[in-house]
Amino acid sequence: MSVTKRYFLGSLLFLGLVIPTSAAVYFQVTLLAPDLLMLSTDQGSYCNNSLLFSGVEGMLLVDTHSGSDGDALKEFVDSLGFGAPRYIINTHRHEEHIGGNALFGPDPIIIAHHLFPDKLRSGTFLFSEYPSIAFPDITLADSLELFFNGELIRLVNISGSHDDNEIMVHFTSRGIAHISSVVNGFNFPSIDKDGDLFQFEPQVRRLMQLLPQDVRLVSGHNGRGNGFEFLGSWDQLAPYAEMMKTTVEIVRQELAEGRTLEEMQNAGVLNGFKQYAGSYVGTDDWLLYLVDALTVPGATSEDICIPLFEAWKQEGAQAAVDCYRRLVDEQEEKYDFHETTLLSIGAKLYTRGLYADAIVFLLGCAERYPEGDYTYYTHYLIARGFQKLDRLEEAVTQCRESLRLKPEFEDAAGLLKELSAVETGQ
Secondary structure (H helix, E strand, C coil): CCEEECCCCCCEEECCEEECHHHHCCCEEEEEECCEEEEEEECCCEEEEEEEEEECCEEEEECCCCHHHHHHHHHHHHHHCCCCCCEEECCCCCHHHHCCHHHHCCCCEEEEECCHHHHCCCHHHHHHCCCHHHCCCEEECCEEEEEECCEEEEEEECCCCCCCCCEEEEECCCCEEECCCCCCCCCCCCCCCCCCHHHHHHHHHHHHHHCCCCCEEECCEEECCCCCCCCEEHHHHHHHHHHHHHHHHHHHHHHHCCCCHHHHHHHCCCHHHHHHCCCCCCHHHHHHHHHHHHHCCCCCCECCHHHHHHHHHHHCHHHHHHHHHHHHHHCCCCECCCCCHHHHHHHHHHHCCCHHHHHHHHHHHHHHCCCCCCHHHHHHHHHHHHHHCCCHHHHHHHHHHHHHHCCCCHHHHHHHHHHHHHHHCC
16 A cells, blocks of 8 residues: 655655655655655646665655746755755656756766657657756666565566556565556557557557566556546556557548548547546547548658758747748758647747747647647647736736647646636735
């Protein structure tokens, strides 16, 4: 049974140490074993989960949260008195899993998938400009075993579904496995540009072969409905794999019969799977993923982010957005255009605190794709940027546009309420 505290009224006892309340309140902390913690941060519609393992040989972290959460993580780690982590294991390369890597300096040995370094030097990750100390010291292509603090920790390549550089981290005697984002709280998953929807089912079934039946599963993210302290079980893997298989078959059949995405949405073809819509990927979002996977050919074009990054560094954000527009209009067949490219760049710059540049990229995205699938989120992030710059009237306008496009979007509704309260002085 896990022991969980959302906000600490006193202190948390861990390995005989007293953690100051000021360091602990930022995270929801779940005690998985006497020496193993799950640290979760609230990301709005979902939470972000890392692991902290400590003992006589020092500390090991599995994932380091986002850059905006990294300072709090470092404070938490520093409060334990072990010094810098001996090891950092990154389950994959996304910002919310590696953002705190560099804060611990050059001492930790960072371990990740062998594709991890190249992935941080391509695509929208160029705009994160990670320093060299954030990159792995050791990479693995297949598997690796680490014996630390008396524990055999198995690292296994489980890439291919959510992203192409994921690894599993199995604390063997403690019966805990962090399985990256292959299973996000057993909700509908998300798929990165380099991921593959059709690999979820085989990777989930592979986890059944890799892990013992009494294992407890930590997801990269849990949906709001799961709760921060959620741990999955081995028994949930088979039904989850079947959900993947069945939803693919349903949509494949619907497409074969000539039905459009809108017709499938109106008919509610996936209504029988609503219990999986507990995260930032809802039923309609999963349906869109399925339709795209079954109808859109894989990209073989060049990385659009390379000329955009060069334009940004040399001439600024607006020049990069203008470059994007020009390349879309003049060289559409050459580059890997997607409506989320400018959104993703804007999100990365926002995370770095470069709010003005982030807004320029995001406004460019909203202008180019006014009715896009993610335009509601683009306007929400623009609102957050304007809020950071204390341009509250513009933030309110963007929030309202986000809600016009997606009235049920809780994050935008909450932000609008917050902004309205500030405007009225309440």
